[in-house]
Amino acid sequence: MDFGLSSEQRMLQESVRRRLANVCPLQQVRDTVGAEKPYSPRVAEALAELGVPGMIIPEAFGGMGLGLLDAALVAEALGFGVAPVHFAAAHVMAPLAIMLGGTYDQQLTWLPKLASGEARAAVAVTECIAARDGAGVVARNGRLEGTSLFVLDAADADVFLVADRSGLIHLVGADAPGLEMIPLATIDKTRSVGELHLSGVTADALPHGGSDRTRRVIDAGRIMLAADILGASTAMIEQAVIYAGQRVQFGRPIGSFQAVKHMCAEMAAALEPCRSLVWYAAHAFDQLPDEASLMACHAKSHLSEVGRFVARTSTEVHGGMGFTDLAGLHFWFKRIGADRQLLGGPERVRHEAARLQGWVAA
Amino acid sequence: MDLTYSAEHQAFRKEVIDFLEAHRDEAPKSRGAAQRPSPEAVAWQTKLIRHGYAARTIPRDYGGFGAEPDILESRIISEEFTRAGMQPGLQNQGISMLVPTLLELGTEGQKRQWVGPTIRGEVVWCQGYSEPGSGSDLASLQTRAIEDGDDFIINGQKIWTSTAREADMIFCLARTESDRPAHQGISYLIFAMDTPGIEVRPLVTMTGHAEFNETFFTDVRVPKTQIVGERGQGWFVANATLKHERGMLGDPGQLEARFLALTDLMRNETADGARIMDNPVLRDRLLRLQAELAAMKFNGLRILSASSNGSDAGLARLIVKLQSCELAHQISALAIDALGELGVLYDDSPHLRSHGNWQQAYMFQLGLIIGGGTAQIQKNIIAERGLGMPREPKLRIAEAGV
Numbered sequence A: 001m002d003f004g005l006s007s008e009q010r011m012l013q014e015s016v017r018r019r020l021a022n023v024c025p026l027q028q029v030r031d032t033v034g035a036e037k038p039y040s041p042r043v044a045e046a047l048a049e050l051g052v053p054g055m056i057i058p059e060a061f062g063g064m065g066l067g068l069l070d071a072a073l074v075a076e077a078l079g080f081g082v083a084p085v086h087f088a089a090a091h092v093m094a095p096l097a098i099m100l101g102g103t104y105d106q107q108l109t110w111l112p113k114l115a116s117g118e119a120r121a122a123v124a125v126t127e128c129i130a131a132r133d134g135a136g137v138v139a140r141n142g143r144l145e146g147t148s149l150f151v152l153d154a155a156d157a158d159v160f161l162v163a164d165r166s167g168l169i170h171l172v173g174a175d176a177p178g179l180e181m182i183p184l185a186t187i188d189k190t191r192s193v194g195e196l197h198l199s200g201v202t203a204d205a206l207p208h209g210g211s212d213r214t215r216r217v218i219d220a221g222r223i224m225l226a227a228d229i230l231g232a233s234t235a236m237i238e239q240a241v242i243y244a245g246q247r248v249q250f251g252r253p254i255g256s257f258q259a260v261k262h263m264c265a266e267m268a269a270a271l272e273p274c275r276s277l278v279w280y281a282a283h284a285f286d287q288l289p290d291e292a293s294l295m296a297c298h299a300k301s302h303l304s305e306v307g308r309f310v311a312r313t314s315t316e317v318h319g320g321m322g323f324t325d326l327a328g329l330h331f332w333f334k335r336i337g338a339d340r341q342l343l344g345g346p347e348r349v350r351h352e353a354a355r356l357q358g359w360v361a362a
Numbered sequence B: 001m002d003l004t005y006s007a008e009h010q011a012f013r014k015e016v017i018d019f020l021e022a023h024r025d026e027a028p029k030s031r032g033a034a035q036r037p038s039p040e041a042v043a044w045q046t047k048l049i050r051h052g053y054a055a056r057t058i059p060r061d062y063g064g065f066g067a068e069p070d071i072l073e074s075r076i077i078s079e080e081f082t083r084a085g086m087q088p089g090l091q092n093q094g095i096s097m098l099v100p101t102l103l104e105l106g107t108e109g110q111k112r113q114w115v116g117p118t119i120r121g122e123v124v125w126c127q128g129y130s131e132p133g134s135g136s137d138l139a140s141l142q143t144r145a146i147e148d149g150d151d152f153i154i155n156g157q158k159i160w161t162s163t164a165r166e167a168d169m170i171f172c173l174a175r176t177e178s179d180r181p182a183h184q185g186i187s188y189l190i191f192a193m194d195t196p197g198i199e200v201r202p203l204v205t206m207t208g209h210a211e212f213n214e215t216f217f218t219d220v221r222v223p224k225t226q227i228v229g230e231r232g233q234g235w236f237v238a239n240a241t242l243k244h245e246r247g248m249l250g251d252p253g254q255l256e257a258r259f260l261a262l263t264d265l266m267r268n269e270t271a272d273g274a275r276i277m278d279n280p281v282l283r284d285r286l287l288r289l290q291a292e293l294a295a296m297k298f299n300g301l302r303i304l305s306a307s308s309n310g311s312d313a314g315l316a317r318l319i320v321k322l323q324s325c326e327l328a329h330q331i332s333a334l335a336i337d338a339l340g341e342l343g344v345l346y347d348d349s350p351h352l353r354s355h356g357n358w359q360q361a362y363m364f365q366l367g368l369i370i371g372g373g374t375a376q377i378q379k380n381i382i383a384e385r386g387l388g389m390p391r392e393p394k395l396r397i398a399e400a401g402v
Helices: A007-023 A026-034 A041-049 A068-080 A088-101 A104-116 A211-246 A258-287 A289-317 A319-323 A329-341 A346-356 B007-026 B039-051 B071-083 B093-105 B108-120 B234-248 B252-268 B280-308 B320-344 B354-370 B375-386 B396-400
Strands: A121-124 A136-140 A143-152 A159-163 A169-173 A179-184 A193-202 B125-128 B144-148 B151-159 B169-175 B186-192 B198-203 B212-223
Touching: A007 A041, A007 A068, A026 A041, A026 A329, A068 A088, A068 A211, A068 A258, A088 A104, A088 A121, A088 A143, A088 A159, A088 A169, A088 A211, A143 A159, A143 A179, A159 A193, A169 A193, A169 A211, A211 A258, A211 A289, A211 A329, A258 A289, A258 B280, A258 B320, A258 B375, A289 A319, A289 A329, A289 A346, A289 B280, A346 B280, B007 B039, B007 B071, B039 B108, B071 B252, B071 B280, B093 B108, B093 B125, B093 B169, B093 B234, B125 B212, B151 B169, B151 B186, B169 B234, B186 B212, B186 B234, B252 B280, B252 B320, B252 B354, B280 B320, B320 B354, B320 B375
Parallel strands: A121 A159, B125 B169, B144 B169
Antiparallel strands: A121 A143, A136 A143, A143 A193, A159 A169, A179 A193, B144 B151, B151 B212, B169 B186, B198 B212
C-alpha cells in the first residue's frame, strides 16, 4: 500500500519540468503566441527528445509503454509551464484510440510513426459528448460526411482520428480529398483547436473500436485536461504567493494582510486534494476498470471548478498587474478556461457521472 | 501507486473481521461519545484492548496492548469497525488528547495512574483550555493558579468544556507565572472535578442542546505535583495535545457515511411524486460534493502513506481540518435543501426525517468550523506554514505591559 508516485515517476516529472523551464520560459510562450503559431516547434522537439510522443505506446511499437499516470504527470508539467505544444490528443488520445480499436496492421502503420514524431495526429470526438451548431459525422461505405468541432491538437496534423455518430473512430489522412481543417480561435493561444469539414472523405475505420472504446479515449483526454489544470493552477498559486511576498503597500508586504493571505490559503486548500484525485483517476484508468470512467469525470469536473477559482483568485492577488499582459498571468488563466470547456464542461461531465451511477431516470 | 495491502496486512484484516463476527453482539448499542460509558461499554472496551483493537500502541505497562505503531493496521481496524457499523472503541478527549500527552510528557507515576483507567473508560476527562476572553489567542488566558504552600489556588473561568458534567478529571491550562511573557507563564494541571470550588453550568448552543459547558473555578486547591511537564511549560504541553485534536477532526470515513446517507435520501424522497434525485439542480450539487469527497478521501490516503513512510505530507495535511469541516457542512446543507419544507422540521415533529439529524448536524458542524482552531486560524496556518507567507506584524502591546 503506497498512495503516491514512484521514484521513476518523480524523476520523469522532474526531467520534463526542468526541460520545459529551459526551452519554454514565458518569453517562449509569448514569442510563439505573438507570431501566431499554433505551437512551438522548439518545445515539441524537446518533448520528442524525452520520448513524450511515444510514452504510452507499447515498446513493441517503438514507444515507452508507460501508463496514464505517467502521462498525467507530463500533462501537469505542461500546464505548469503553459507550454504551447500538442499533447492530450496527439500523444495520449490518438495512440490510445489506435491501440484500443486498430487492427495489428493499423497499429504497425501508425504507432511507430506517432512514437517517433514522424507523424502527428489530431482527435475529433467532441460530438460524442455533445454536438453544437449541427455538427456530426456520418460514415457510409467507408466515406465520412459532416463536420466536427473542437478538433484537438489540429494544427499540422498528418492524420485525424474522427469519431462518427455511432462512436466508431476512423483514420483520415490530412491530404484526403474532401477534407478541410479550419483553425478555431480560442482564448487559449497555447493550444491548437480546429473544425473539420468532411464531404465524402475516404476513411479507414478502427474496426475493434466503438462507443465503449471511444469513451475510454475521452476518459483519458479528460484526465489529461484535469492534470493540465492541476499544473496551471499550481503555477498560478506559486506566482500569487511570490507576488504577495514582494509587493509592498501601506509599508508591508501585501501577503502579510490576512485578506490577501487567506485568498492564497483558500487556493492551496482547494487545490491540494486535487493532486490526489488526479493521481487516483489516472491510476484507476489503468488498474481499476470499474471506477475508471467515474473518476475521470470527477477529476475533470472538480479540477475545472477549482481551476476557475484559482485562476480568478490568483489574478486578484496580483491586483491591477494581474489584469495586464505584463505579468503574463492571463496565459494560465486562459489555459485553465479552455481546459474547463473542452471535452465537456463540468455540468455535462457531472451529468455523465450521475448516469454512470444509475442516478438519472432512463 | 500501489493500493493493495501486503499479505500480512490482509491476514490482519481477516483477523479483525473474524473478531467482529464472533463478538459483535457484545458491543454496547448506545454510542454517545460525550457521556460516561456504561458498565457494558467499559467491559467491551476492555475486551477490545485485550485483543489490540483499542489502545493498540499504548505500552502494556500502562494498560494498553503494546503493539508497535503501524498506521496501516490502525487504518484496517478503523475501516472494518466502520464497515460493521461499530465504533472502534471509545472516543473521548481523555483518550484522544490527554493520554498521548501523558505518554509524551507525563511522569512515570502519572502514566501509571491515569493512562490505564482512561483508556478503559473508567475515568472520564474534560479539557479546560478556552476562556471567554481567550479563544484563538489562547495564550492570553487569564485563569490564575497562585502558589500557596504545596498547592496552587485556582481562580478563573473556562468555556467549551464538553463532558464537564460527566467528567471525573480535568486537564487545564492556568497562568502560574504572572511575571513572564504570555506563552511562558502557563502550566498544564490535572485535577479532580469534585474538588471544592468548581461549578459547571451547561452551555446551550444553537442546536438546542447543551453539548458544552462553562466551568468556574473559585479558590480551587490543587497540589503542585499535579502538573504535567515543567512549570511554565504548559503552552508547549498543550500544543502537543492540540496536534492530536486536529488529527481527530478529519476522518474521511465519517464524511463518506454522511454522503451515502444523503444519496439514499435523494433516491428515496419524492416531491410531487418525482424522485429528488431527478431534480437536475440538486443532483448536480450532489455530484459536486461527490467529487470533492473523492479528492479528500484520496488526500487522506496520501497522508496515510506519507506517515507510514515516516515523511510529512505537508500542505496535504494542513488543509484537512478546514476542508473536511466545510465539506461536512455542505453535505448537511444539501440534505436540508433536498428535503425542501420537510427540511425545517425538528425535535419530535410529525414527518420528521432522520430524527432531525440533518439540521442538528448542519448547526453542529458550523460549530466544528469554528472550534478546534477557527477556519480563519486554519488559513493563517496554511498560508504561513504551508506556503511560507509573511506573518502579520505583531502589535506592540507588550511594551504597554500587558
